[in-house]
Amino acid sequence: MFEIIANNWQQLLVGQYPQGALGGLALTMILSVLGLIIAFPLSVVLAFCRISPYKVLNIPATILVYVVRGLPLVMLVFWSYFLVPVLVGQSVSGFTALICTLVIYEAAYLSEVVRAGIQSIPEGQVEAARSLGMSYRKTMLKVVLPQALYNMVPSLISQFVSLIKETSIGYVISVQEITFSANQINTQLLTKPFEVFAILALTYYILCFCLTQFAKWAERRTTQKRLGLRSPKGGELNDPVLESQ
Amino acid sequence: MIQFSKVNKWYGEYQALVEVTAAVAQGEVVVVCGPSGSGKSTLIRTVNRLEEIQKGSIYLNGQDIHAKGLDLNAFRTQVGFVFQQFNLFPHLSVVENICLAPLTVRQQSKAEARSKAMALLERVGLAHKAEAYPQQLSGGQQQRVAIARALAMDPPVMLFDEPTSALDPEMVGEVLAVMKELAREGMTMVCVTHEMNFAREVADRIWFMDKGAILEEAKPAVFFSAPEHPRAQAFISDLRNH
Amino acid sequence: MPDFLKSVLSLFNAPYGEILLQGCLLTTWLTVFSFVLAVMLGTCLAMLRVSGNSFCERVVAAYVSYQQNVPMLVHILLWYFGVSNVLPIFMQDTLNYFGSEFIYPAIAIGLCMAAYYSEDIRSGLRAIPHGQHEASRSLGLSYLKSMRYVVIPQALRMCAPPFINHTVLLFKNTSLAMAVGAAEMTYAVRDIENQTFLTFQAYSIATLFYLVVSLALMALGSYVAHRTRIPTR
Numbered sequence A: 001m002f003e004i005i006a007n008n009w010q011q012l013l014v015g016q017y018p019q020g021a022l023g024g025l026a027l028t029m030i031l032s033v034l035g036l037i038i039a040f041p042l043s044v045v046l047a048f049c050r051i052s053p054y055k056v057l058n059i060p061a062t063i064l065v066y067v068v069r070g071l072p073l074v075m076l077v078f079w080s081y082f083l084v085p086v087l088v089g090q091s092v093s094g095f096t097a098l099i100c101t102l103v104i105y106e107a108a109y110l111s112e113v114v115r116a117g118i119q120s121i122p123e124g125q126v127e128a129a130r131s132l133g134m135s136y137r138k139t140m141l142k143v144v145l146p147q148a149l150y151n152m153v154p155s156l157i158s159q160f161v162s163l164i165k166e167t168s169i170g171y172v173i174s175v176q177e178i179t180f181s182a183n184q185i186n187t188q189l190l191t192k193p194f195e196v197f198a199i200l201a202l203t204y205y206i207l208c209f210c211l212t213q214f215a216k217w218a219e220r221r222t223t224q225k226r227l228g229l230r231s232p233k234g235g236e237l238n239d240p241v242l243e244s245q
Numbered sequence B: 001m002i003q004f005s006k007v008n009k010w011y012g013e014y015q016a017l018v019e020v021t022a023a024v025a026q027g028e029v030v031v032v033c034g035p036s037g038s039g040k041s042t043l044i045r046t047v048n049r050l051e052e053i054q055k056g057s058i059y060l061n062g063q064d065i066h067a068k069g070l071d072l073n074a075f076r077t078q079v080g081f082v083f084q085q086f087n088l089f090p091h092l093s094v095v096e097n098i099c100l101a102p103l104t105v106r107q108q109s110k111a112e113a114r115s116k117a118m119a120l121l122e123r124v125g126l127a128h129k130a131e132a133y134p135q136q137l138s139g140g141q142q143q144r145v146a147i148a149r150a151l152a153m154d155p156p157v158m159l160f161d162e163p164t165s166a167l168d169p170e171m172v173g174e175v176l177a178v179m180k181e182l183a184r185e186g187m188t189m190v191c192v193t194h195e196m197n198f199a200r201e202v203a204d205r206i207w208f209m210d211k212g213a214i215l216e217e218a219k220p221a222v223f224f225s226a227p228e229h230p231r232a233q234a235f236i237s238d239l240r241n242h
Numbered sequence C: 001m002p003d004f005l006k007s008v009l010s011l012f013n014a015p016y017g018e019i020l021l022q023g024c025l026l027t028t029w030l031t032v033f034s035f036v037l038a039v040m041l042g043t044c045l046a047m048l049r050v051s052g053n054s055f056c057e058r059v060v061a062a063y064v065s066y067q068q069n070v071p072m073l074v075h076i077l078l079w080y081f082g083v084s085n086v087l088p089i090f091m092q093d094t095l096n097y098f099g100s101e102f103i104y105p106a107i108a109i110g111l112c113m114a115a116y117y118s119e120d121i122r123s124g125l126r127a128i129p130h131g132q133h134e135a136s137r138s139l140g141l142s143y144l145k146s147m148r149y150v151v152i153p154q155a156l157r158m159c160a161p162p163f164i165n166h167t168v169l170l171f172k173n174t175s176l177a178m179a180v181g182a183a184e185m186t187y188a189v190r191d192i193e194n195q196t197f198l199t200f201q202a203y204s205i206a207t208l209f210y211l212v213v214s215l216a217l218m219a220l221g222s223y224v225a226h227r228t229r230i231p232t233r
Helices: A002-014 A024-051 A055-070 A073-088 A094-119 A123-131 A136-173 A178-189 A193-226 B040-047 B072-076 B094-104 B110-123 B139-151 B169-184 B196-202 B220-225 B230-240 C002-010 C016-049 C054-069 C072-086 C089-097 C100-126 C130-138 C143-180 C185-196 C199-227
Strands: B002-011 B014-024 B029-033 B055-060 B079-082 B157-161 B188-192 B205-210 B213-218
Touching (some): A002 A024, A002 A193, A024 A055, A024 A094, A024 A136, A024 A178, A055 C199, A073 C143, A073 C185, A123 A136, A123 B079, A136 A178, A136 A193, A136 C072, A136 C143, A193 C054, A193 C072, B002 B040, B014 B040, B029 B040, B040 B055, B040 B157, B094 B110, B110 B139, B139 B157, B169 B188, B205 B220, B205 B230, B213 B220, B213 B230, B220 B230, C002 C199, C016 C054, C016 C100, C016 C143, C016 C185, C054 C100, C072 C100, C072 C143, C185 C199
Antiparallel strands (some): B002 B055, B205 B213
């Protein structure tokens, strides 16, 4: 197994680069990061549409989220590959279709996370802000969202891990991310499929496991802050009652 | 200052407020008391429209608070509200909590808002905690900050919804002290509270409520010695027996 | 509009209707097989996890961690290309009897979802306060009786919502078997698209199929959650 890694690490890491486009693990990470960056603002907008009392915003947003949640990712990828060129007017690369799919998929799932985060802020916060004369918009921007987004950081990291796993679907439309690259190596070697795919599985495992642990650490930190055990400047707060537990 | 005129409110089938008609004059301190579920909190929450009413009207300074075209946010800056659960903003420091509304609603300059906030913190005795965060303060300190936050908008009226009910007994005194000081300075106040000593000392009038209606309105001296309504009499004798 | 509907309906005639039916059936079989495997294994894993034996707990925790951190597609590829290669010949033949492009994805999906189910069951059990067990033991019920009449009924109600969510996930994951050539619904629809070029129509049929089943399962989930909800104070 180690010879396989030694001989093919470059292809696994960066695909055909520099002879071709960037691929492999590098492309997987680019797809994930780009997907999250674009999907996140969309998900916040979707979340507000879903909690909005205006039916014209609420209903389309709800329909979108339910459709995306009800379809397998493979179907969405094929729809994207078919529809995006039609909408844009020219043919698109697999990369573009994949990014569009991932963004919509993530935005729908993330919007549920954001919505839960917003609704978890106690009603009293909104009442206090409105009693001071702050408008709905100001209340959301200055009081609810800062708290909700901070509380959501562990969930965001978990969604990022999901996104990394979802990029593997690029295999189906020949996008050169790490799963596809591993398959290419397998077709070259032919005699050691178990080793090749085991390396692939281990790579994902190490990457996602580390990030999941990071999410758990973040969860501990934000829960501590919420309970007032840690001041926002990062110092420890000595609370004799809570520390004795 | 505040006028309730035949105010009625229902939660579905349940009537929470029944034909409430009363008035609070400028500079007056009114304490609202009564058993649980009598509608006391609901009544004061209707004044800044945290609760809406189905029948009747409420006037603040002669202005109908349900008038069409009323700017709700601007209206609310005229009514200070202090919550039982304090509801301080945990992601902001104490001084930022107080400055938030003046900065974002009144568009004051940072320097102006801050100096006002520090002055208010002096008044409630917490200037040394300006940069602390709410989680680092005791309950009594948090409530005092909440009072300062409400005062920062210079409202002509202050409403208190059981301000000391969520506090440990030893912290009740410091909050009541702030409220007494406010009353002495001539603030128009309506307080829902169970603190009868506070009512005796500071209130100009006491409203006794039960089952959504104001059953008795009297000066404290009269109310505590010789209440007229039988429910009020029962309430007072229960108090004495504890 | 009527033209569109006509073209969609034309796809239900032979020979395409046949392909669609086979696709539908295979999706169903994949779902059922994986589901049964996942539930049985998931329950065993959950029992091991709460058994108190720290070795068992760590083994199960490692298994769950592996299954949850590797993408489902990679699981399927590993089983179909990798494991099939290293298994002894007699096992390969037995499995190939079912069709290798069916059995390996089914096993992969079943094993992966077993990890999710075991976590759901475990968190359902953990959500029941220890006092429930103590109370039933104090009344004289044995360990097994208290589990059966007091703890497990409550735990099942608690874990029903995430369980049904994961079942929807299992159903959707069967579509990944198309990557190794299983002729389930998504594969069938692509096949039809290649032959007829009626991409929009073909995809719409598959979309409708998946949506109806997923939303029905999700609706069943909320119904069950609502009916079996234990009201808190």
